Amino acid sequence: MAGTLYLVPTPIGNLGDISPRMADTLAQAAFIAAEDTRVTVKLLNHLGLKKPMVTYHRHNTAASGQAVLDRLLAGESCALVTDAGMPAISDPGEEMVALCAAAGVPVVPIPGPCALVTALAASGQPTGRFTFEGFLAMNKKNRRAHLESLRGEERTMIFYEAPHKLVATLRDLADTFGREREISLCRELTKLHEEIRRTTLGEAADWYGEETPRGEFVLVVRGAQPEEEGECTLEDGLTLAERLREEEGLSLRDAVRQAAKELGLSRNELYRLAVEQE
Known part of the structure; x- marks a missing residue:
């Protein structure tokens, strides 16, 4: 039976932000795949943990990713961590997750700093x-x-x-x-x-x-301001009313009523113009 890949977020600056669940997951995992083991060992020291680690970063995703997957398929559990924040977010961890998904390996995300x-x-x-x-x-x-x-x-x-x-x-x-x-x-x-x-x-x-x-x-x-749509004219209303009559078989009065409602036009003005055009 395959092991589980745990995505364990790490503090983005303040070590006090690590949660009990994050700490427990690191403690229970068979090994840790870390972006930089020198950074991760500081976190482990803070938690009083000693765990076997392997490196997994953007320069070795192919070789290290396959090695981690092989161990997961053999039944070991792995905690994937980055230097700071959530693994797989703007991070090569997304490739590790994709490998596991394709191989049927369970992936469990642990909520935390981002x-x-x-x-x-x-x-x-x-x-x-x-x-x-x-x-x-x-x-x-x-x-x-x-x-x-x-x-x-x-x-x-x-x-x-x-x-x-x-x-x-x-x-x-x-x-x-x-x-x-x-x-x-x-x-x-x-x-x-x-x-x-x-x-x-x-x-x-x-x-x-x-x-x-x-x-x-x-x-x-901040995003761009929405472009204001141009105001609809009575001519637009006439065009829509004509289409409604052709496609839906509506009477002139019903077509004008629906067109005026959809385009925010005066029903009376549109109807008067439509009658003149008949």
Whole structure:
């Protein structure tokens, strides 16, 4: 019988954020697949645990992924962790999950810290609908192409960014979405120097062009304003009423009533014009 792959989130900065269930899962797993064992051992020391570990990161997904899968198929359980946050979110863990799904290995996610949700909640931007875009490409052409594809995006957009790429990214964001678009820059979340700066893309690009960015950033960018639909005219109403008569066999009066309701037009005015056109 196959073992289970547990997706165990790790604190994004504050070790106090680890839950009892997260700690218990790490303790009970046969082994841990870690992005960087040097980082994970600090967490294990904090919990008073000693566990066998293997590395699993973006540079060894093929070889290490298969090795982890073989052990799972042999009946061992594995806790997959990243350096910080939820495995498989903007992380090669998604490939490990896909391998397990294809092989019929159970995958159990453990709820816990996730930088994108933490940043979104505190951003002050709309949270009802959002899109997570992860890290933008380092190549300027690819980065701009990605942003261009989001030019009309109305949902709140969330990006991860490293400090050494921040200024270039902010300038490209401002060029694409406009300097007045709102942004919340969430830096070093849950850590000692946590900061949330709510401003505009233009002001952010100017500020960090002079101040050296420090720490990891989550960028929460407000979506585009919905495009206002043009007002419908009586001519539009006539066209719809005619189609309703042809396709649904409605009388002139009923077709006008339905067309006026759907398009927000005056029923009396539309009916008078329709009679004149008869």
